[in-house]
Amino acid sequence: MLSRGRSEMEFKTVHEMYRHWAETRPGLPAYYVKRQGGYVPVSWQAFGQSIRDFAVGLMALGMEYRDPVSILGLTRPEWDIADKAAMSAGGIAVGVYHSNTAAQVHHVVHHSESRFLIVENRQQWEKVRTIRKDLPHVKRFIVMDPWEGAAEEGLVSFEEVLDLGRRERPRHEQEYRRRFESVAPDDTAILFYTSGTTGPPKAAMLTHANVLAACEFMRDLKIFTAQDTSVLWLPMPHIYGRIAMIAGTYTGTVGYYAESLDKMIENLQEIRPTIFYSVPRIFEKVHSRVLSQAAESSPLKRKIFAWALATGLRRSRMLREGALPPRSLEWKYRLADRLVFRKVRQVFGGRIRILISGGAPIAKEILEFFHGAGILPLELYGITEVLGCTMNRPDRYRLGSVGPPGPGVELRLAEDGEILIRSKMVFKGYLKDPEKTAEVLSPDGWYATGDIGTVDQDGFVWITDRKKDILITAGGKNVAPQNIENILKTSPYISQALVCGDRKPYLTALITLDPEEMRKWAQAQGIEVSSLQEMASHPRVTDFIDSIVRDKNRELAQYEQIKAFRIVPEEFSQDSGTLTATLKVRRREVVKKYGHLIDEMYQA
Template identity: 40%
Template sequence: MTSASLSPRPAAPGVSERTAPALWRYALAEQWTRPAYLAESADGWREVSWEEAGRRVDALARGLLSRGVGHGDALAILAATSLEWVLLDWAAMSIGAVVVGLYPTNSAKECEYILDHSEAVIAFADSDEQAAKLRGARLREVVLFRDLDRLEEEGRANANAAYPPVSEDDLATLIYTSGTTGPPKGCMLTHRNLVAAAAHVDRGVTHPDDVILLFLPLAHSYGRLVHESSAFHGFTTALLADPTRAAEALPAVRPTVIPAVPRVYEKIHAGVLSQLEQAGGAKAAIGRWALGVGVDVSRRRRAGRRIPPLLRVKGRLADRLVFAKVREKLGGRLRLGISGAAPLSIDVLEFFHALGILVVEGYGMTETASSATVNNPEDFRFGTVGPPVDGCELKLANDGEILLRSPTIFAGYFKDPEATRTALTDDGWLRTGDVGEIDADGFLTITDRKKDLIITAGGKNISPQNLENALKTSRFVSQALVVGDRRPYVTALVTLDPVEVEASGRDPQELVQEVVDDVNRDRARVEQIKRFAIVPRDFLQEEGEVTPTLKLKRRVVEEHFAEEIEALYR
């Protein structure tokens, strides 16, 4: 069965009862002196102590009870990353309610499906615009963030209400993830899963004196992992609603750690290189020289090789002339970036290491509460996603598929026992659908994907088949291939039915644009097709581009039309 395996490390120390309420009580009992959160306000960033957060979570929890929300009820949140989101998360889980996160970019149709499928009884939204998306769902109540004060007042008046008991195997959250076909599936994560994942962030990755800038969406398991880990490790979390304002937030927050998807690091990398080139003349030459020196130092350090005295001198000079200035623009204290959800190129990793900022990669899925493997800052290897976290078992099937077994492995897909049986073996191993290699020291490298699911550079899972099938509903479209894996946005190659196009008497480009606009209409922004190309012929079986049953052979088509695809990203 296995071509390589790694046994679990000893379980990480943690709270005795692995439930979210117990984890939250643990955080409050630790009485950390640093702020729990930094929250955006009209006057800048406001510190929120653990004591204040604890009072508000308790008031919100009792307020929910006063409105009839109880153990096992689904509670949805449609909002950007914010203090209100995290406090509601802790409050809901404290009374045994099930948190269902919705992306601010979700369409009304997507929201309605998830709310109805999860049987949510109440939903919270951070604006009237977001609340409008919830009108079609069967909900008892929709509450706007601006009315949370009233809910807290009700909670304080309900001070004698008893919290329902919560067990480790109770459902804590439903996180919906796109599949290769059909509607999104709800991953059932228990309290045991979430607390185990929070404990796994240890191993020297974060420290209690860290300040983490969090702009990941909290509807995503990666964002939830980071925010819930703060209760286990005591670091301060700065909550930023708008990721496009990260550059503005950096000098004010001065973070030490940034968890992000690859696209964030790629944009910083491209931005710095662009600024250096735009400077021109001597400044550009010095910048190129400094990066060359920095990368040389980085490679020698990672290989355990000696750094010659002259190179050390050059490194200090490069730091003073270039790197220190770049780090200052990133807040001046940034020591670590944690990248997940999609691969990051070694060029980008080396660039940051040259600057004096280590970026490490990790691996996880919604089905593992985003926790499986991670590189330790004290022992890392670029191009890998690190060894398993504490308590996680990792092995490869005969075909190279990565299999995982861990306390973080989900309880299954909500209302979908067939998909659950497909994902989990009888003895508890998760079939990830990814193919990888494990080196002699247990470091995992992702080499391929068994499934066709696209993961954009921004970390969003997208089903290409759903988009392709939607395109092909038009009579003008013969075939379609959707592209976007590890890329900044989604594009499509389209072949046309010449008879239908000719009969229409219209410009083919305009016709396809209308089709694409129609397909995009009810989809989240990140799932929309941004650009397309019309290719002059159908994908052919003789060229190895489709199977006898006309299923696309994606890699072959992408190889044959590589030039057209690359043009869509220029």
């Protein structure tokens, strides 16, 4: 068993922490937001006032103590204000993914019995309108970005709620204070709905004590400082985005809101963060683009890039082994940095010191690439029901591992290799589902993660796969598909991969193409195609992907090798229900949608 110590909490509730910062840092920036072409700070005093005004506005609209409040939309300041306002008025905050379908929105809002539903804009309201009559618990609908005619549909604007709170403050102030102070550490602060990769989403009840313990977990890692800046963009209904934001507040890191995912590269140049949180898919895309650009350059530039990369990887290997690189290597690295790696760092704004990868596994090759380029990539492991589990640190990291257990975390392995976790961050159960809770949470507080892993002699944790995803071939071999999928995705031409083969004689894969990279390749080959569907069925494309798969098979044991594949004629996406909000593949949905292609590979 592995354990790390922890200190006592400083706050009783999440909203108490936010009030403390508003009172002790009134003139300091709480966050930055893009307005009129530039990033401007919003002070803690202004942020704290907005939280209180919105909370009182909700109370004036009929919010009762412990009422759940659902928030549907992308990450933006209004989302955060509503989140903390709901908690400070004694309620429970419920996040709803912007990519959810109307049916999925209904499940979350109805199951949580939310009394208020805050939607971002007209696009989100169009989904809600179709299910409005099936949400009997909802008292009021609030919209962040109103449009002409929104009031006629019974919507109240976000600004109207703030104005109402300011006007009604004298009447509700005493009750607001009573509710604020009445919330206990063990009361539910947030309902996190699981991603639903293996079934209907469950509502994990995370308490104020759980969230504050996660803040201390992040602080005690001694990675983040008040001098750091980060980008706020990860989805707030997911623990990764929400805890990164709240813990960032706790450690003093200042966040800048990205305008959108499409404008991320542009925003990174303006924000110039020192820390960047992301899911692996973003890092995979950056890695693929850099390799692709190098491949398209002149023969001399290709040669320089290959030399620089080899130099960076050699230096990275020595540093990770605890060896001091010789002076000759350091001179070469400085030249490589000037010619190549500085440009890689510039993608993230030029000041980046740490990349944090979470939410899904990432290929070791990609971590090594960034480390070689002079950026420290730290992988962390957290799950909805436990928040933080393990994390690499600047002074103690191992690429490919998710790091040792974090402060205050006990970790052990079950007989079958399943990772078990116990800490003050472990949730109090699933809402309205004691049976599912009992399946994963033991009476003495151990949570069964569903992840299979190992722990090396130095205490580093290595995750091999999800317990439910492990494939057992007809020959009796246990295969972890995620490792194989990550190897396939290191090709810039492959966007996603899903490995199949449970109870089958061999492994197969469904593969999606990277549209941009494949378009360039097709052009260079003189292949004329007008769509991704057309490209997926082109025989020369199939031959090209086959050569990539055969090349990647060399990195795998014989029983892990892909014997057949099919190219899916579209990308997996959130809209189609085949990706989660953190861009993880929904295996069940993919298998259901493309089962005919899987059957073909085994019939053949």
